[in-house]
Structure formats: C-alpha cells, structure tokens
Amino acid sequence: MDAMMMDAMSKDMMSMPGMETMDMSLLQACLDACSACEQACTVCSTQMLSCAPACMNCADMCNTMMRAMLRMQGMTPATMMAMLDACIAMCQQCMDECMEHADHSDVCRMCAQSCKACMDACSKLRQSMAAAAM
Amino acid sequence: MDAMMMDAMSKDMMSMPGMETMDMSLLQACLDACSACEQACTVCSTQMLSCAPACMNCADMCNTMMRAMLRMQGMTPATMMAMLDACIAMCQQCMDECMEHADHSDVCRMCAQSCKACMDACSKLRQSMAAAAM
Amino acid sequence: MDAMMMDAMSKDMMSMPGMETMDMSLLQACLDACSACEQACTVCSTQMLSCAPACMNCADMCNTMMRAMLRMQGMTPATMMAMLDACIAMCQQCMDECMEHADHSDVCRMCAQSCKACMDACSKLRQSMAAAAM
Amino acid sequence: MDAMMMDAMSKDMMSMPGMETMDMSLLQACLDACSACEQACTVCSTQMLSCAPACMNCADMCNTMMRAMLRMQGMTPATMMAMLDACIAMCQQCMDECMEHADHSDVCRMCAQSCKACMDACSKLRQSMAAAAM
Numbered sequence: 396m397d398a399m400m401m402d403a404m405s406k407d408m409m410s411m412p413g414m415e416t417m418d419m420s421l422l423q424a425c426l427d428a429c430s431a432c433e434q435a436c437t438v439c440s441t442q443m444l445s446c447a448p449a450c451m452n453c454a455d456m457c458n459t460m461m462r463a464m465l466r467m468q469g470m471t472p473a474t475m476m477a478m479l480d481a482c483i484a485m486c487q488q489c490m491d492e493c494m495e496h497a498d499h500s501d502v503c504r505m506c507a508q509s510c511k512a513c514m515d516a517c518s519k520l521r522q523s524m525a526a527a528a529m
Numbered sequence: 530m531d532a533m534m535m536d537a538m539s540k541d542m543m544s545m546p547g548m549e550t551m552d553m554s555l556l557q558a559c560l561d562a563c564s565a566c567e568q569a570c571t572v573c574s575t576q577m578l579s580c581a582p583a584c585m586n587c588a589d590m591c592n593t594m595m596r597a598m599l600r601m602q603g604m605t606p607a608t609m610m611a612m613l614d615a616c617i618a619m620c621q622q623c624m625d626e627c628m629e630h631a632d633h634s635d636v637c638r639m640c641a642q643s644c645k646a647c648m649d650a651c652s653k654l655r656q657s658m659a660a661a662a663m
Numbered sequence: 664m665d666a667m668m669m670d671a672m673s674k675d676m677m678s679m680p681g682m683e684t685m686d687m688s689l690l691q692a693c694l695d696a697c698s699a700c701e702q703a704c705t706v707c708s709t710q711m712l713s714c715a716p717a718c719m720n721c722a723d724m725c726n727t728m729m730r731a732m733l734r735m736q737g738m739t740p741a742t743m744m745a746m747l748d749a750c751i752a753m754c755q756q757c758m759d760e761c762m763e764h765a766d767h768s769d770v771c772r773m774c775a776q777s778c779k780a781c782m783d784a785c786s787k788l789r790q791s792m793a794a795a796a797m
Numbered sequence: 798m799d800a801m802m803m804d805a806m807s808k809d810m811m812s813m814p815g816m817e818t819m820d821m822s823l824l825q826a827c828l829d830a831c832s833a834c835e836q837a838c839t840v841c842s843t844q845m846l847s848c849a850p851a852c853m854n855c856a857d858m859c860n861t862m863m864r865a866m867l868r869m870q871g872m873t874p875a876t877m878m879a880m881l882d883a884c885i886a887m888c889q890q891c892m893d894e895c896m897e898h899a900d901h902s903d904v905c906r907m908c909a910q911s912c913k914a915c916m917d918a919c920s921k922l923r924q925s926m927a928a929a930a931m
Contacts, residue, residue: 403904407837407843430832431799437867438802440719441809443711447605451708451719455593456612458860464591465839469582474618478590481615484608502805519898531699535704537770541709564698565665571733572668574673574853575843585842585853591725599705636671680803689922716871723861724880731855737850746858749883 404467413472417526421520422464428483428509428516429461435509436489439502446492446503453489456482457513472524479521486514532539538601547606549659555654562643562650563595563616569643570623573636580626580637588622590616591647606658613655620648666716674701681740684795689788690732696777696784697729697750703777707770714760714771721757724750725781740792745787755781806869815819815874823848823922824866828855830911830918831884833865837911838891840905855891858884859915874926881923888916 490510636648758778892912
C-alpha cells in the first residue's frame with residue numbers, strides 16, 4: 396500500500412468512532428501481510444495437495460480482510476475484531492495443513508510462512524484494538 | 530445451489546472430522562442466504578448512501594463465507610464457527626446502517642432484509658454446530 | 664436475484680448511455696448463470712482433479728462478471744462486452760477441462776453443464792448488445 | 798510477490814503449452830500492478846464520488862486477473878489474452894472516471910495513476926504474448 400494512500404486513509408479515520416486511536420503502522424503491516432498471504436495461498440492451492448481447500452479459503456478470507464481494512468468506514472471496532480478473529484483462525488488452519496507438506500514442497504513451506512506472518516500481524520492489530528477499547 | 534451438487538457435497542462431508550453431523554438443510558439455507566445477501570449488498574453499495582462501505586464489506590464477507598461452505602474440506606468446525614461469527618457481525622452492521630435509509634430507499638430496505646435473513650441463517654447453523662460439539 | 668431488486672436496477676439503467684435498450688430478461692438470466700457457475704466451479708475445484716485451477720479461475724471470473732452486472736453504473740457497453748468475452752472464454756475452457764472427467768465424476772459433469780449454461784447466457788447477452796450498438 | 802514463489806511458478810510454466818516463452822519479468826510487473834490497482838480502487842470506491850461503481854468493478858477485475866496469473870495452469874494463452882483485454886478495458890474506464898476528480902481528490906488522482914500503471918503492465922504482457930504466438 397502506497398504511503399500517500401495510507402496517509403489519506405489515516406485522515407479519514409480520525410472521524411470514525413472508536414477508530415481514532417488505530418495504530419496505523421500495525422494496520423499497514425496487517426494489510427501487507429493479508430495481501431502477501433492471499434497470493435501465497437493462491438499459488439499453493441494449485442499444487443493439488445491436501446491443503447488446497449484450506450488455501451483457497453484462506454486466500455478469500457485474507458482478501459476480504461484486506462479490503463475491509465481499506466474501507467474502514469464500513470466497519471465498527473466490534474465488527475473488525477470479529478473479522479480479525481476469523482482471519483486468524485483461517486491462517487492458523489492453513490499454516491497447520493501446509494506445514495505437513497513443508498519438508499517436500501517449497502511452495503507449502505513459503506505458504507505456511509505467509510500464513511504465520513498474517514496470523515501474527517492480525518493478532519497484533521487485534522490486541523491493540525482490545526487494549527484501546529478498555 | 531443445485532440439489533445434485535448438495536448431494537455430492539453431503540457425501541464428502543461424512544469423512545470430515547466434526548462435520549459428520551452437519552445439518553445439510555441448515556447449510557443449504559445458509560449458502561443461499563449468503564449468495565442473496567452478496568447480491569443485494571452489491572446493488573445497494575452503488576447508491577452512494579452512507580451504508581455503501583458496510584455493504585461492500587458485507588458482500589465480500591458473504592461471498593467468502595459461501596465459498597468456504599462449498600469447500601468444507603478446507604475448514605475445521607472451529608474455523609467455520611469463527612467465520613460464521615464474522616459474517617453474523619458484518620450482516621448485523623450492514624442491516625443497521627441500511628435500516629437508517631429504509632424509509633426512503635427501496636434498495637436499502639431490501640438489502641436490510643437480505644442481511645437479516647443471512648444473519649439468521651448463519652446464526653442457526655452456528656448454534657447447531659455448537660450444540661453438536663457438546 | 665429478487666424481482667423487486669431487478670426492478671430497481673432496471674430503472675437506474677434508463678439513464679445510462681448505451682444501456683437503455685438492455686434486455687433485462689437476458690441480463691437476469693446471465694446474472695443467475697454466473698452465480699450458479701461460480702458455485703459449481705467452487706465445489707469442483709476441491710476435487711483435486713486436473714481441472715481445479717481452471718475451475719478456480721472460472722469461479723472468480725463469474726463472480727466478477729456477476730458483480731459488475733449488479734453495478735451497471737460502473738461499466739460502459741464497450742467495457743461490458745470485453746468482460747463478457749473474458750467470461751465466455753473462461754467458461755469454455757473450464758467446460759472443456761471438466762468434460763474430460765465427466766464420465767467418472769458427477770461433480771465435473773455438473774460443473775461442465777453450469778459452465779455451458781453460463782457461456783450461453785453470456786453469449787446471448789453479448790450478441791444483444793452488439794446488435795443494439797449497430 | 799516473493800522472488801522464491803515467482804521462481805516456483807516459473808518452473809511450473811515450463812510444461813504448459815504456449816506458456817513456455819512467457820516473459821516472467823513482465824508477468825511479475827503485471828501481478829504487482831493488479832494488486833496495487835485493486836487496493837487503490839478499493840480505497841477510492843469509499844469516497845462516494847461518481848467513479849465509485851467503476852472503481853469497485855476495477856478492483857474485482859484486477860483481483861481476478863492477479864489470481865489467474867498466480868494459477869497459470871488454469872488458463873490457456875487464448876483465455877489469458879481475453880482476460881487481459883477485459884482488465885485493460887476496465888482499468889481504462891476507471892482511470893477516465895477518476896481523472897475527472899483528480900483536481901480536487903488526491904485519492905482519485907492516485908487511483909487513476911494505479912489504473913494507468915495496471916493498464917500499461919497488462920498491455921505489455923498482452924503484446925508479448927501476441928508476438929510469441931506468431
């Protein structure tokens with residue numbers, strides 16, 4: 396995500412209830428991790444290994460999460476936290492399934508790394524929101 | 530969703546851990562409600578009313594939920610419940626925002642009804658899974 | 664797609680240059696065929712047969728086509744014809760690949776039928792637009 | 798897209814009819830441009846300007862194009878060229894509509910630039926494929 400575009404988004408968020416304190420660097424890291432994870436899962440799903448259905452689900456969930464973060468006007472903090480929980484769960488499952496093939500498939504190993512990175516980025520953002528809500 | 534296709538899916542699910550007891554009529558109702566909600570939200574988002582970003586988010590989440598239910602091999606019961614929770618939250622928010630325009634926009638009123646129907650179908654499926662897990 | 668929602672869309676299209684003469688029954692048939700094809704391809708892609716990558720591409724293209732037809736304000740007739748051509752090409756390819764497995768997979772046979780129906784519905788709509796443009 | 802993942806994709810393509818001569822640097826540039834364009838269009842669509850429906854269509858088409866290029870096994874050269882044509886047409890339209898607001902909206906100006914970059918990257922890849930097919 397381009398720095399100027401993030402800047403424009405950041406200004407919009409000042410006027411959204413409960414979003415004023417959003418950590419923009421965590422948000423940007425999460426956006427980038429979702430985008431990378433969608434791409435890795437899409438490649439991995441073409442390998443016809445047992446992880447393929449989980450990879451397809453994970454690619455869709457990461458794209459939906461990424462887009463929703465690019466349209467913060469369309470989420471409340473509560474909705475966003477529920478979406479992040481779903482994305483974390485889906486990345487965890489996809490990572491677990493790809494790890495079973497990581498020894499003999501480079502693509503699965505890279506996909507599992509992308510899932511791990513996305514899960515971590517979503518979790519950090521989720522925790523910062525939960526802390527801000529207290 | 531075609532009856533023969535649902536039948537093929539149903540057979541596959543017999544061998545998925547925790548999915549054997551899935552209520553196929555609730556699943557089919559949920560699939561259909563997600564599909565209808567994606568379409569209504571997509572139309573509603575073009576009206577340039579304040580609900581548009583929520584409608585776009587809801588359309589994406591409903592599509593992701595629908596596709597994941599068509600690829601049950603790629604979800605565990607726990608992952609599916611997290612996804613259903615996110616879909617329920619997003620439908621609730623979109624319904625609330627569209628209801629504010631329901632008096633003067635037929636499209637918003639229809640979209641709110643689709644969101645309500647999808648929220649209810651997801652909730653029923655979610656509850657049946659929680660009950661089966663006990 | 665709900666009849667009342669189609670009616671609301673139809674009214675909007677009266678004011679779009681080059682869209683006034685759109686045959687709404689062909690448009691509705693095309694919308695429904697894209698939706699059904701996305702669902703069939705999504706199920707078929709989980710079978711781990713050689714058609715899976717084409718099925719995933721076809722599911723995405725059909726969803727993109729369906730959504731664009733629900734947001735006619737965002738297309739010109741020329742753009743819409745290019746999108747229909749891409750959807751026709753993708754459905755044709757997916758049908759051809761699934762037909763190779765139609766003898767031993769019910770899901771592939773049903774998917775090929777959905778691709779054929781979608782290809783035909785897109786082609787009819789495409790031809791009616793080309794005729795109107797003359 | 799990660800360099801190691803591109804490398805894995807590149808190896809797969811050696812065995813796909815008509816894809817052996819694909820220029821991997823043009824493919825990577827096109828993937829990256831589609832991803833950036835999807836993101837810019839998604840942000841731009843939340844501004845409630847007249848370009849919003851075109852932005853939503855363009856975001857979906859760019860995502861579908863990007864994913865299809867990550868699953869080259871699921872395209873023939875002919876299908877891929879039809880998809881690229883559709884993506885080029887959609888980017889052109891979105892750019893034209895956003896340019897009308899470029900003077901008073903930074904986001905529209907950035908979105909138009911992303912559409913232009915994506916259109917150019919798709920066109921270059923399209924031309925290299927047409928040349929290889931001769």
